[in-house]
Amino acid sequence: MAFSPITEESHVEYGFHRNLRKEYPEIVSAKGNYLYTSENRQIFDACGGAAVSCLGYGHERVIQAMYKQSLTGVTYLASSFWASPVVKDLCKELIQGTNGEMARVYLTGSGSEAMEAAIKLSRQFFYEKNKDTPRVNFIARENSYHGNTIGALSVSGFITRRQPYIPFLMDNVHHISSCYPYRQQEEGESDAAFVTRKATELDNKFRELGPETVIGFIAEPVVGAALGCVPYVPGYLKAMRDVCHKYGALFILDEVMCGSGRTGTLHAWQAEGIVPDIQTMAKGLGGGYQPIAAMLLSQKVVKTIMEGSGQFIHGLTYQAMPIQAAAALEVQRIIREENLLEKVTRRGTALGALLKKFLAEHPNVGDIRGGGLFWGIEFVKDKRTKQPFPPEVGISQKILELAISPQFNMTFYPGTGSVDGIQGDHIILAPPFNITNEDVDNIVTVVVAVIQLVFSEMAG
Ligand SMILES: Cc1ncc(COP(=O)(O)O)c(C=O)c1O
Numbered sequence: 001m002a003f004s005p006i007t008e009e010s011h012v013e014y015g016f017h018r019n020l021r022k023e024y025p026e027i028v029s030a031k032g033n034y035l036y037t038s039e040n041r042q043i044f045d046a047c048g049g050a051a052v053s054c055l056g057y058g059h060e061r062v063i064q065a066m067y068k069q070s071l072t073g074v075t076y077l078a079s080s081f082w083a084s085p086v087v088k089d090l091c092k093e094l095i096q097g098t099n100g101e102m103a104r105v106y107l108t109g110s111g112s113e114a115m116e117a118a119i120k121l122s123r124q125f126f127y128e129k130n131k132d133t134p135r136v137n138f139i140a141r142e143n144s145y146h147g148n149t150i151g152a153l154s155v156s157g158f159i160t161r162r163q164p165y166i167p168f169l170m171d172n173v174h175h176i177s178s179c180y181p182y183r184q185q186e187e188g189e190s191d192a193a194f195v196t197r198k199a200t201e202l203d204n205k206f207r208e209l210g211p212e213t214v215i216g217f218i219a220e221p222v223v224g225a226a227l228g229c230v231p232y233v234p235g236y237l238k239a240m241r242d243v244c245h246k247y248g249a250l251f252i253l254d255e256v257m258c259g260s261g262r263t264g265t266l267h268a269w270q271a272e273g274i275v276p277d278i279q280t281m282a283k284g285l286g287g288g289y290q291p292i293a294a295m296l297l298s299q300k301v302v303k304t305i306m307e308g309s310g311q312f313i314h315g316l317t318y319q320a321m322p323i324q325a326a327a328a329l330e331v332q333r334i335i336r337e338e339n340l341l342e343k344v345t346r347r348g349t350a351l352g353a354l355l356k357k358f359l360a361e362h363p364n365v366g367d368i369r370g371g372g373l374f375w376g377i378e379f380v381k382d383k384r385t386k387q388p389f390p391p392e393v394g395i396s397q398k399i400l401e402l403a404i405s406p407q408f409n410m411t412f413y414p415g416t417g418s419v420d421g422i423q424g425d426h427i428i429l430a431p432p433f434n435i436t437n438e439d440v441d442n443i444v445t446v447v448v449a450v451i452q453l454v455f456s457e458m459a460g
Contacts, residue, residue, distance in 0.1 A: 030057030047413035051430035054284040069326035079320040090325040102296040107320040111256035111282035112147025114293040128308030145226040159421030182367040199239035216250030221268035224257030228426030229376030250277040260284030263372035264345040289327035340433040348372040354444040395425035
């Protein structure tokens, strides 16, 4: 059958990636911080897509690394038959990035797949030792997002994404509250007391379920899309880990969004001085150059598997592909060689300070939180009572639409549900790690202008 010639018809939308009723601007090229539309607009990407593009677009070194790997002819390999030097190098780079705290890497193609792997492997950890293990339950958190596949969505506490699929979701997942000081910390309650309250809630959940039935506790150290960059309170990760270990359960961290350097350390857990038993990472791993994610396993977990079956009862066709690894390895080498974590911390501190300077007093800005180059701004109708806008007002969407319009040409990552899973609006800023001071100023100028305009138009 002959292919049809290219006609105007080729521009008709046949894809179904998100909203069937909406038309999206077409991006035809990109370089550095900028996306270029088919209408010749230049758009500054201040959120790296979904906190993915940690080196910006079109980075010459990453493109060359992928090209070089393509020239070997080995873009794909069946990982159940073969090893690959570039995959080995990537795994070594990742383990070295944990200072040897983690022992092995399992590569997948997406964050959801990495979370599915973590869910299954953590069950297998107990099954290796006892085929009749009673450990079947997970404890996870409200206002969390761990992915859209059934297992990952089951552990997620993202109400709107879960709602239609509740009959399919795993009934062995039990949610406790998130760690969200802006809406949960009581007046006069110290951080230490707040952390103790959270650890007690986890402990109580273990006891309610029967500690011997719990596989592990799953959390994002800095909550991304579901809450808008809410970092853990210092001491929280350690306290939650201690509860897990008291009951012999696994402490599992999802660093798909907040990891790979986004918060200023390669892994968010490194700032707390603790080590998870299992962790995932994804977005900044490949920086958007290839779909790639990873599950990292601690010495303890690897030892148990080694002493048992020696294999993970799982597998995906597109895992550990050399072309994915070539891209991710180069992204990770650039982060290390160019000392970008130090830049993330410095630029991030400046970004946070400027956002607070210009927006903290705004009557509709409830909270500005984050760290590194990962900042969230939460909007409220009433600053004193923290009452959110009704969801139908669509504040975060309005802000994105104005930001992305020809007047401002910038993207922010919008989110909803930060109050109770349905109400609450926020935006996320997650620019590339190699932004300049001028870029930081530019982002702040636009964010402030957009927020002021959206709310003044609503008031007027
Ligand atoms: C914390 C977290 N976990 C898991 C996922 C799922 O990753 P993916 O969309 O690559 O499947 C996401 C995606 O946004 C995420 O933010």
